[in-house]
Amino acid sequence: MTTTEQTPTSAAELEAVLDGAARAAEPLAHLRPAQRAEFLRQVADALDKAGEELIEPARRESHLPESRLRGELVRTTFQLRLFGDVIDEGAYLGVTIDPPEKDWPTGARPDMRRMSLPLGPVVVFAASNFPFAFSVAGGDTAAALAAGCPVILKTHPGHPELSQRTGEIITAALASAGAPHGTFALIHGEEAGRDAITDPRVRAGAFTGSARGGRALFDLASARPDPIPFYAEMGSVNPVFVTPDAAAERAEDIAHGYLDSFTAGVGQFCTKPGLLFVPSEAIDAFERTLVSGVAQRAAAPMLNAGLEQAFRDALEPISGHESIRPLVSGDSTEDGTTPTLLRTSAEELIRHREPLTQECFGPVSILVGYSDEQELLEAVRLFTGELTSTVHGAEGEAIVPELFTELRKRAGRLIWNGWPTGVSVSHAMQHGGPYPATTAPTHTSVGTAAIERFLRPVCYQNTPSAVLPEALLDENPLGIPRRVNGHLELPEPRS
Amino acid sequence: MTTTEQTPTSAAELEAVLDGAARAAEPLAHLRPAQRAEFLRQVADALDKAGEELIEPARRESHLPESRLRGELVRTTFQLRLFGDVIDEGAYLGVTIDPPEKDWPTGARPDMRRMSLPLGPVVVFAASNFPFAFSVAGGDTAAALAAGCPVILKTHPGHPELSQRTGEIITAALASAGAPHGTFALIHGEEAGRDAITDPRVRAGAFTGSARGGRALFDLASARPDPIPFYAEMGSVNPVFVTPDAAAERAEDIAHGYLDSFTAGVGQFCTKPGLLFVPSEAIDAFERTLVSGVAQRAAAPMLNAGLEQAFRDALEPISGHESIRPLVSGDSTEDGTTPTLLRTSAEELIRHREPLTQECFGPVSILVGYSDEQELLEAVRLFTGELTSTVHGAEGEAIVPELFTELRKRAGRLIWNGWPTGVSVSHAMQHGGPYPATTAPTHTSVGTAAIERFLRPVCYQNTPSAVLPEALLDENPLGIPRRVNGHLELPEPRS
Numbered sequence: 001m002t003t004t005e006q007t008p009t010s011a012a013e014l015e016a017v018l019d020g021a022a023r024a025a026e027p028l029a030h031l032r033p034a035q036r037a038e039f040l041r042q043v044a045d046a047l048d049k050a051g052e053e054l055i056e057p058a059r060r061e062s063h064l065p066e067s068r069l070r071g072e073l074v075r076t077t078f079q080l081r082l083f084g085d086v087i088d089e090g091a092y093l094g095v096t097i098d099p100p101e102k103d104w105p106t107g108a109r110p111d112m113r114r115m116s117l118p119l120g121p122v123v124v125f126a127a128s129n130f131p132f133a134f135s136v137a138g139g140d141t142a143a144a145l146a147a148g149c150p151v152i153l154k155t156h157p158g159h160p161e162l163s164q165r166t167g168e169i170i171t172a173a174l175a176s177a178g179a180p181h182g183t184f185a186l187i188h189g190e191e192a193g194r195d196a197i198t199d200p201r202v203r204a205g206a207f208t209g210s211a212r213g214g215r216a217l218f219d220l221a222s223a224r225p226d227p228i229p230f231y232a233e234m235g236s237v238n239p240v241f242v243t244p245d246a247a248a249e250r251a252e253d254i255a256h257g258y259l260d261s262f263t264a265g266v267g268q269f270c271t272k273p274g275l276l277f278v279p280s281e282a283i284d285a286f287e288r289t290l291v292s293g294v295a296q297r298a299a300a301p302m303l304n305a306g307l308e309q310a311f312r313d314a315l316e317p318i319s320g321h322e323s324i325r326p327l328v329s330g331d332s333t334e335d336g337t338t339p340t341l342l343r344t345s346a347e348e349l350i351r352h353r354e355p356l357t358q359e360c361f362g363p364v365s366i367l368v369g370y371s372d373e374q375e376l377l378e379a380v381r382l383f384t385g386e387l388t389s390t391v392h393g394a395e396g397e398a399i400v401p402e403l404f405t406e407l408r409k410r411a412g413r414l415i416w417n418g419w420p421t422g423v424s425v426s427h428a429m430q431h432g433g434p435y436p437a438t439t440a441p442t443h444t445s446v447g448t449a450a451i452e453r454f455l456r457p458v459c460y461q462n463t464p465s466a467v468l469p470e471a472l473l474d475e476n477p478l479g480i481p482r483r484v485n486g487h488l489e490l491p492e493p494r495s
Numbered sequence: 496m497t498t499t500e501q502t503p504t505s506a507a508e509l510e511a512v513l514d515g516a517a518r519a520a521e522p523l524a525h526l527r528p529a530q531r532a533e534f535l536r537q538v539a540d541a542l543d544k545a546g547e548e549l550i551e552p553a554r555r556e557s558h559l560p561e562s563r564l565r566g567e568l569v570r571t572t573f574q575l576r577l578f579g580d581v582i583d584e585g586a587y588l589g590v591t592i593d594p595p596e597k598d599w600p601t602g603a604r605p606d607m608r609r610m611s612l613p614l615g616p617v618v619v620f621a622a623s624n625f626p627f628a629f630s631v632a633g634g635d636t637a638a639a640l641a642a643g644c645p646v647i648l649k650t651h652p653g654h655p656e657l658s659q660r661t662g663e664i665i666t667a668a669l670a671s672a673g674a675p676h677g678t679f680a681l682i683h684g685e686e687a688g689r690d691a692i693t694d695p696r697v698r699a700g701a702f703t704g705s706a707r708g709g710r711a712l713f714d715l716a717s718a719r720p721d722p723i724p725f726y727a728e729m730g731s732v733n734p735v736f737v738t739p740d741a742a743a744e745r746a747e748d749i750a751h752g753y754l755d756s757f758t759a760g761v762g763q764f765c766t767k768p769g770l771l772f773v774p775s776e777a778i779d780a781f782e783r784t785l786v787s788g789v790a791q792r793a794a795a796p797m798l799n800a801g802l803e804q805a806f807r808d809a810l811e812p813i814s815g816h817e818s819i820r821p822l823v824s825g826d827s828t829e830d831g832t833t834p835t836l837l838r839t840s841a842e843e844l845i846r847h848r849e850p851l852t853q854e855c856f857g858p859v860s861i862l863v864g865y866s867d868e869q870e871l872l873e874a875v876r877l878f879t880g881e882l883t884s885t886v887h888g889a890e891g892e893a894i895v896p897e898l899f900t901e902l903r904k905r906a907g908r909l910i911w912n913g914w915p916t917g918v919s920v921s922h923a924m925q926h927g928g929p930y931p932a933t934t935a936p937t938h939t940s941v942g943t944a945a946i947e948r949f950l951r952p953v954c955y956q957n958t959p960s961a962v963l964p965e966a967l968l969d970e971n972p973l974g975i976p977r978r979v980n981g982h983l984e985l986p987e988p989r990s
Contacts, residue, residue: 026900071602078600091983096944098923105573107566110913112923114944117903119936203929203936222717226879226930229937384721395959404962405521408612413954416962418605427981428593428607430954434698435721441614441698441951442724449591449609449952456936457944459908459925464890467899467911481983486922488586488976488985 006160008189014196020182021121021150022201027180029118029148032470033093033478036148037084039177043145044077044084046173047137047166054132054165061159062131063301063336068265069132076132079139079425083146086448090480092116092147093471094457097484110462113472116455118148119229120203123196125217127208128158128303129268135159136166136186139425139446140206140231147454150183152202154193156209158304197221197230204454207232208270208445210310211359211436218439231453232439233432235270236386236411237359238420239277241376241403245394246417247282254392255289258365259297261419263339266300267363268307271388271420274359277346277379280369287327287343287367294328294341301336302362308332311362315340317355319364323348324356330363339363346370346379353382373399377406385434385441386411388420412437412444501655503684509691515677516616516645517696522675524613524643527965528588528973531643532579534672538640539572539579541668542632542661549627549660556654557626558796558831563760564627571627574634574920578641581943585975587611587642588966589952592979605957608967611950613643614724615698618691620712622703623653623798624763630654631661631681634920634941635701635726642949645678647697649688651704653799692716692725699949702727703765703940705805706854706931713934726948727934728927730765731881731906732854733915734772736871736898740889741912742777749887750784753860754792756914758834761795762858763802766883766915769854772841772874775864782822782838782862789823789836796831797857803832806857810835812850814859818843819851825858834858841865841874848877868894872901880929880936881906883915907932907939 009017028036047054051073058069086092094116101109122144127134134140136153144151155163167186174183187196197205197220205221205228207214214232221230242254262273278286302308312332319326323344330340346368349356356366370376380403383389389411393400407414412433423431429447432438438445443453460468471478479491504512523531542549546568553564581587589611596604617639622629629635631648639646650658662681669678682691692700692715700716700723702709709727716725737749757768773781797803807827814821818839825835841863844851851861865871875898878884884906888895902909907928918926924942927933933940938948955963966973974986 026904030900075601085981089983091978094944096923098919098921104919104921106570106920107917109919109921112919112921114923114925120904218722219717222714222722227713227717227934228930229935395961401962404958405525408953409521409615412952413956414958415956416958418957422602424593424599424604424607425601426593426599426604426607427978428591428609428954430609430952432952434951435723439722440724442948444952449589453937456929457907457925457927457939458903459923461908461910462913463899463909463911466890467896483586483922486580488584488983490983490985 006155006157006164006188009187009192014187014192017152017185017187018196018199018201020185021152024150024180024182025120028150028183033087033090035178036146037087039174039179040080040084040142040146042177043137043170043173044080046169047073048077050169054162057161057165058131058159061162062303072130072132075425076137079133080137080142082425082448083142083451086451087146090471090478092451092455093480095471095480095482097472097482099485112459112461113463113468114457114459115469115471116457119454119456120149121152121201122149122454123152123154123193123202123205125154125193125205125207125209126156126163128156128307129265131159131162134208136163137170139450143450144206144454147451149454152196153184153186154196155186155188194220198224200226202228204228205230206445206453210234214439229453230439231443231445233270233445234436234438235359235361236433236437237274237357237383238271238386238388238390239275239383240273240390240392241380242276242278243391243393243397243399244279245397246392247279249394251282251285252289255286256293257419259290259293261421262365263297263363264421266302266337267339268303268361269421271423273365273390273420275366275368277368277370277376280345280371283367283369290341290367291327294339297339299333299336299338308337311360314358314360315362315364318342318358318360321352321355323352327367337363342366344368346375350378350382357382377402380406383410385437387431387433387437388413388415390415390418390420392417410434501650501652501659501683504682504687509682509687512647512680512682513691513694513696515680516647519645519675519677520615523645523678528582528585530673531641532582534669534674535575535579535637535641537672538632538665538668539575541664542568543572545664549657552656552660553626553654556657557798567625567627570920571632574628575632575637577920577943578637578946581946582641585966585973587946587950588975590966590975590977592967592977594980607954607956608958608963609952609954610964610966611952614949614951615644616647616696617644617949618647618649618688618697618700620649620688620700620702620704621651621658623651623802624760626654626657629703631658632665634945635703638945639701639949641946644949647691648679648681649691650681650683689715693719695721697723699723700725701940701948705729709934724948725934726938726940728765728940729931729933730854730856731928731932732769732852732878733766733881733883733885734770734878735768735885735887736875737771737773738886738888738892738894739774740892741887742774744889746777746780747784750781751788752914754785754788756916757860758792758858759916761797761832762834763798763856764916766918768860768885768915770861770863772863772865772871775840775866778862778864785836785862786822789834792834794828794831794833803827806855809853809855810857810859813837813853813855816847816851818847822862832858837861839863841870845873845877852877872897875901878905880932882926882928882932883908883910885910885913885915887912905929
């Protein structure tokens with residue numbers, strides 16, 4: 001089922017890419033923000049226009065259904081345009097102006113003007129499970145370009161033809177929009193990725209994928225003679241907790257919703273819920289609904305053979321564990337993979353934290369019975385870093401605030417009576433969390449705040465306006481929000 | 496000249512401190528922001544009240560003049576109160592509310608509300624050169640407490656008695672203001688510091704000091720099974736560039752200003768200018784003024800014997816380098832240390848980047864002649880990460896924009912016709928820069944934005960208001976700036 005393999009980028013080719021990115025950094029940083037916004041919109045338009053020719057290789061290489069891929073392309077181009085809006089609004093620049101103040105308590109204060117500038121060339125490592133939205137034209141690329149950083153995109157080998165074509169479209173759209181040569185380039189192969197992230201010209205890295213891969217690259221970035229920020233989003237277990245009241249009122253509905261969430265995309269989402277905690281007295285009812293639902297799921301192909309093998313390897317120590325009772329053992333045939341459903345108790349889970357709370361990327365989930373609220377809270381404390389945690393409960397139930405208090409320490413997004421799969425691209429989205437969900441708990445990799453990862457503040461002291469960036473001029477020619485003398489100020493609404 | 500030595504914190508004592516900080520984290524995070532602001536103000540009041548009893552050990556242990564120390568205490572308590580204002584204003588919470596939107600392009604958008612929460616316990620490593628402002632009650636402590644993080648403060652051995660007394664005052668003030676027990680504690684000794692930064696309960700670290708010490712701790716934090724952010728501010732060379740026009744117009748003034756800046760605090764500032772670039776044709780004039788000025792400086796004691804030894808060790812390979820001509824060789828007597836002044840050419844500096852561009856913490860500076868603008872720009876490119884860079888020039892001079900373009904890639908703060916020493920505590924301050932100035936180029940360690948280092952965003956999805964933090968409620972009970980549906984909104988001015 002695989003297609004063309006991508007030839008690894010040679011050392012000489014990589015050198016040309018790095019040199020190009022380094023040369024593009026300064027002209028890109030000097031462009032007016034509105035021009036960068038236009039770049040993003042032109043890339044989005046070009047991708048939309050090429051939709052038909054992109055869907056075909058995407059479908060062939062990822063085995064994902066066409067409808068899903070079409071939706072993902074919409075998401076991808078929307079995301080690019082949304083970052084265009086972020087640039088136009090300008091708050092991301094963090095413009096802060098302290099006028100001179102002779103009587104400032106720490107001594108006469110000079111004129112100081114602070115704003116954020118792009119970090120410089122960024123290496124983005126594409127993921128396999130979203131061939132559009134977390135790949136070549138995905139969120140990290142959009143955020144880094146929006147910040148004004150050249151992007152060196154390390155392709156995922158899972159969809160080489162789509163990657164190549166997407167890269168060509170981006171490069172052409174950027175060139176025709178007037179972006180500096182070197183603003184965007186593809187590289188292929190693990191060695192080129194490692195060499196890029198350790199190259200002195202590269203100023204940051206971003207990654208979506210496995211814990212093993214993310215950590216290895218984070219370690220390389222941190223061990224450089226000059227360490228650089230490395231933003232790895234490595235997925236998580238995304239536990240779901242059902243309270244006694246919710247189990248009593250809506251067991252059937254919750255089981256159906258859970259089934260849809262953990263099997264969506266053949267379980268290949270970073271936000272796939274891997275554990276469903278239900279009261280012991282209700283577990284049999286959940287089991288019945290889930291088992292009959294799982295049994296009706298048709299086989300569907302996973303993204304690629306390597307990923308399927310990794311899934312099998314990760315699943316084996318869990319499904320074969322002494323404390324686990326397999327309810328449905330999924331199968332792999334020519335048609336694809338069917339979901340696996342396992343069962344255990346919170347008591348066993350607490351006793352066997354490893355391997356039972358390890359992420360297993362693919363269509364598997366564990367149904368976990370807890371005996372009382374005490375044990376539920378104890379189970380919650382097993383988790384240290386999650387992209388999401390979900391509570392199904394009833395308003396006014398005493399356990400609910402306690403659950404949220406514990407969970408907010410452990411996850412980037414807390415979901416009430418819903419499901420973690422489906423990550424909206426918006427302003428308030430937080431797609432991140434403490435390690436091992438990510439290597440950068442203070443940031444998000446989805447949503448408009450993702451741009452902050454690629455910006456570096458600079459303060460200009462007593463600098464003449466002829467030399468100041470436009471964003472820092474008194475008269476606010478860009479019409480952006482600013483903090484002046486400590487007070488936030490909004491610009492007049494634009495006509 | 497040394498005073499009482501501090502007994503290193505034992506393993507059992509450290510365990511109690513870590514346990515206390517971990518226990519304090521949740522209650523501290525749950526307090527209303529206004530209460531945390533009150534804590535900071537009460538700490539500031541208590542320190543001001545204890546001023547007389549603190550100045551005496553500070554003077555004795557640091558050898559810094561009383562006037563300087565009094566000014567530093569003012570700065571320190573002002574800084575605590577300024578973070579109180581930051582809390583009250585509330586923009587630091589980054590509250591972002593996306594109401595539900597059925598027609599959102601990426602699919603129906605749920606109700607999402609994002610805000611920043613404290614990271615958890617933070618280890619702060621105190622510096623020696625600011626016994627108040629970068630030590631026990633210093634900027635990192637203020638920023639972490641403001642964020643709502645318990646602080647474990649690793650004292651600097653240079654001022655043990657002052658550290659102990661300051662710690663007692665902070666602890667008492669926090670207790671009397673109602674802060675959870677464990678919100679603040681001192682630890683002593685390098686081993687305790689290393690053990691703290693690698694403890695799983697600790698969620699971040701902050702450091703001001705040497706490149707060697709900062710990097711070693713950064714490496715420990717990054718190599719943890721669960722890496723944590725480590726914000727090390729490690730100083731820099733802070734080059735000053737004098738353009739041909741400025742040299743022609745104001746050589747005398749610039750030389751006097753430079754002399755004051757590099758000898759201030761006996762050269763013991765992170766922002767001490769270590770290199771003065773002047774046109775070759777003007778270098779003799781600069782040399783005359785500087786040499787006669789340096790010769791008139793009285794000896795002044797350095798902070799402690801260890802630091803003086805480190806200064807001598809760092810100076811030796813530079814002052815004895817074949818390309819260096821010593822103009823004034825400083826001396827160490829019972830009265831203290833006199834400044835050292837060296838001279839070379841940009842050509843030599845470019846040829847011997849190491850050791851000539853290495854930071855040498857203490858009263859030394861190098862006068863560097865450049866032959867033309869081309870060579871000046873080439874010299875600028877020697878620098879990769881600086882807290883500050885300074886230009887003395889004339890408006891309209893063609894070289895000036897070019898210099899700023901190169902320097903803004905390399906430094907956190909750019910100064911025009913002024914001096915890098917004197918770091919104002921304000922909103923627009925940026926005290927940071929690319930490595931090796933810091934390990935976190937996207938952040939500042941001075942100024943109100945320093946709070947961002949200790950915050951982690953969390954998104955609540957479809958969560959009932961009974962469970963939401965107060966900051967996220969529709970009615971905006973805290974009266975803080977928010978982004979709602981993509982638009983920044985300011986609260987009504989308070990009465």
